[in-house]
Every structure is written in C-alpha cells, then in structure tokens.
Amino acid sequence: MDRSSKNSDRELAINELQNREQMAIKASMIGMIVNGALSFFKIFIAIITGSIAILADGIDTATDIITSLLTLIASKISNKPADESHPFGHEPAETIVTKVLSLVIIYAGIQVLKNAIQSLIIGNYMIENAKLVLWISLISIFTKYGLYKYKYRVGKRIKSSSFIADALNMRNDILTSFSVFIGIIFYLLFDITWVDPLVAIIVSMFIFRVGIRMFIETSDEFMGSSRELGEIYSNILEATKKFDNVFNPHKIRVRKAGYVYFVEMHIEVDEKMTIREANDIASQVEKEIKKVNPYIKDVIIHVEPLGNKEKEGYGLDEKSIKRIFGNK
Known part of the structure; x- marks a missing residue:
C-alpha cells in the first residue's frame, strides 16, 4: 500500500469517526422500520393461514427490532466523551451490547429448535392460503439479505462490534426464512409437512454457532484479547x-x-x-x-x-x- 493510499484511509477513518453517531442512528432506524413491517406481515399471515413456521419467523423478526434498538442505544452511549465516572470513555458499552445480542441470538436458536421439535411431535397440520406464506418468506429472504449487507457494511465502517453482531443476526434470519420457504414448497408440491421443522432444526444449529462465536469473542475482548x-x-x-x-x-x-x-x-x-x-x-x-x-x-x-x-x-x-x- 503506497503513502497516498494510507493517507486516504486515515482521512476516511477520521471522517467516519466524526459522523459515526449519525450513521449508527440512520442504520438502526432503517433496521427497526423494516423489521417492524416484516414482523407485522408475517404474524398477520400466520394468523390467517395457520402456519406455525411463519409465526415463529415473525416472532424471531420481532426480536430484531429489539436488537436494532440495543445497537442504537449502544452507539449513543459509546459516543459520549469520558467523564469522572468513566475516565476511559464509554466505548465498552458496545461490547456489553454485543454480549447481550449473542444471548438474544442463542435464545432465538433455542426457540426455533423448540418449535421445530414440537412440530415434528404434533405431526401434520393444515395451512390455508399457503401461497401467502410462500411469498412473505421469499420477500423476507431478499429483504433480510439487503439489511444484512447494509448493516454489516455500516458496522465495518464505524468499527462497531454491536452492529456487526446485529448484521450476523440478519444473516441468520435469511436462513430461517429460507427454511420456511423450502418447507412451504414441499407442502405445496408434495403435501409433506415434516420437511419444514426438519430444516428449521438444521437452521437452529447455524444460529447457535453464530451466537456462541460472538459470546466467546466478546469474552476475549473483556479479557483484553481480540482477533484484530x-x-x-x-x-x-x-x-x-x-x-x-x-x-x-x-x-x-x-x-x-x-x-x-x-x-x-x-x-x-x-x-x-x-x-x-x-x-x-x-x-x-x-x-x-x-x-x-x-x-x-x-x-x-x-x-x-x-x-x-x-x-x-x-x-x-x-x-x-x-x-x-x-x-x-
């Protein structure tokens, strides 16, 4: 990397530090609005169709509103200047929130796993207007992917571990919605209901993996160690x-x-x-x-x-x- 490129990177970093709070507020608000709309439509469609899978997905999406709110609070706190009570500054608030987010993600994984096992035990169930579930899950996949890419990019730019954690949570939601999509495809084509909970169990393993990894990384940070x-x-x-x-x-x-x-x-x-x-x-x-x-x-x-x-x-x-x- 030449000198001019390094200077450009430093100027960009300084500019991003100055605009950090505004970028965090904008990204958090977008996350809350989009997830709020998705959650409403998923739960509404679950009520009129009787789909357990899309109901679980809607509840999981509702938790994303909480995670976006937490990242917003963390950004507001971490940007406060040092004071008498916090002579090293307020930046560790982001690590604390990331730790909380890791627990939220692990909890979401437990809920997905529990609902999937319950569905397998209960057996077949009927879904009215199954195509509505198909379309909302498809919309959710693309919307969540856009949110994941956007929040991950913002998190990297402002060096926010809580934003990156929230982005990874969005990526988990892509898998969750995709499992619902696959399950409803099998339901429509072959009238097979057990594929949906089976895929959901596999997805829950991915969710656990991300949550546990974030929990360990934040623990390392508290102990004075970090990968970067x-x-x-x-x-x-x-x-x-x-x-x-x-x-x-x-x-x-x-x-x-x-x-x-x-x-x-x-x-x-x-x-x-x-x-x-x-x-x-x-x-x-x-x-x-x-x-x-x-x-x-x-x-x-x-x-x-x-x-x-x-x-x-x-x-x-x-x-x-x-x-x-x-x-x-």
Whole structure:
C-alpha cells in the first residue's frame, strides 16, 4: 500500500469517526422500520393461514427490532466523551451490547429448535392460503439479505462490534426464512409437512454457532484479547520506526474497548537526554501512533535508558508480535 493510499484511509477513518453517531442512528432506524413491517406481515399471515413456521419467523423478526434498538442505544452511549465516572470513555458499552445480542441470538436458536421439535411431535397440520406464506418468506429472504449487507457494511465502517453482531443476526434470519420457504414448497408440491421443522432444526444449529462465536469473542475482548489486534500492534511498530532516536519498543500492550484501542508501551532513548527531551520524543511517538490509526484513543509511553536491563511484566516486542500475528 503506497503513502497516498494510507493517507486516504486515515482521512476516511477520521471522517467516519466524526459522523459515526449519525450513521449508527440512520442504520438502526432503517433496521427497526423494516423489521417492524416484516414482523407485522408475517404474524398477520400466520394468523390467517395457520402456519406455525411463519409465526415463529415473525416472532424471531420481532426480536430484531429489539436488537436494532440495543445497537442504537449502544452507539449513543459509546459516543459520549469520558467523564469522572468513566475516565476511559464509554466505548465498552458496545461490547456489553454485543454480549447481550449473542444471548438474544442463542435464545432465538433455542426457540426455533423448540418449535421445530414440537412440530415434528404434533405431526401434520393444515395451512390455508399457503401461497401467502410462500411469498412473505421469499420477500423476507431478499429483504433480510439487503439489511444484512447494509448493516454489516455500516458496522465495518464505524468499527462497531454491536452492529456487526446485529448484521450476523440478519444473516441468520435469511436462513430461517429460507427454511420456511423450502418447507412451504414441499407442502405445496408434495403435501409433506415434516420437511419444514426438519430444516428449521438444521437452521437452529447455524444460529447457535453464530451466537456462541460472538459470546466467546466478546469474552476475549473483556479479557483484553481480540482477533484484530495484530493490525494495531503493526501500526505501533510502523509509527515508532519513523524515529531514529527511539529504540527497542517493548512491553507493548493493547486493549480494545468497543471500537477504540488503548496502548501501553516502553521505549528506550539515549541516556544522555534530558527529561524534557525524552518527554518530547514520547509525545511525538504518541502523536504519530494516533496519526497512523485514528481509532487508537490513548497511548501511555514509559521511557527507559538505552540498553536498560530489568525484569518487566508481560508485553510484546517486535519479535513476539511477528511470531504471534505474522506480517499483518
């Protein structure tokens, strides 16, 4: 990647940070309106047709209104500035909401599984005007796909784990609606009712997988670990290498909080430097790190004399970063 491309990416990131709340509100409102309309029509059609599958799908879609509301609340809270009670800022609210969303998704999977098993036990059931179920499930598939792509794109742009989680939940809904579609096709063509609950059981497994994965990832984040930290460590090394008088960046530790990152690190400088000179260098390194990646919110740098030997706590240096994360 050339210098002009990197500068363009940084300017884009800064612009997205400034417009983050507006983008989140717009995406959440669109999600609530679309899901509200879909849920209403699914439940209405379930009442007039007697379809258990589309009723379950409608209830599942209704929970998406709650998830969209939660992501909106999370974005509002996370964009608040730091205060006396929250000196590190409010960004962790997004991680908390993502954790809640993972539980909502797991619960939805349980409901889908329970309804499917009940349908298998009960046996055959009659559906009036089955073509209505066919059309609403087909509409739901395409609508949910559009919402998934839109919310996932917004989540990536604003670095929101809760939005990405909500998008993955939309993707689950595509599978749910598709299972209803397949089931009603078999009902119309072959008068087979047991295919619908059987497919729903398979879909519930996919839903569980996504929910459990998100639950584990947010747990890692609470514990100070995250999959995308390799890029942040590389950004730190990239910034420190621009200074000829800065040596041996080590004991580097990065903590993710929502969509921002906090960095602690040690550097070595010439022992003949004055305290003021060493402090100025540390300030320059901090500014450069934040310049390389605008999502790095705070950097704490401990300055040591060149060749310093002492027993220190755990942290990463250039060698261990390359070993753990490769050349990210």
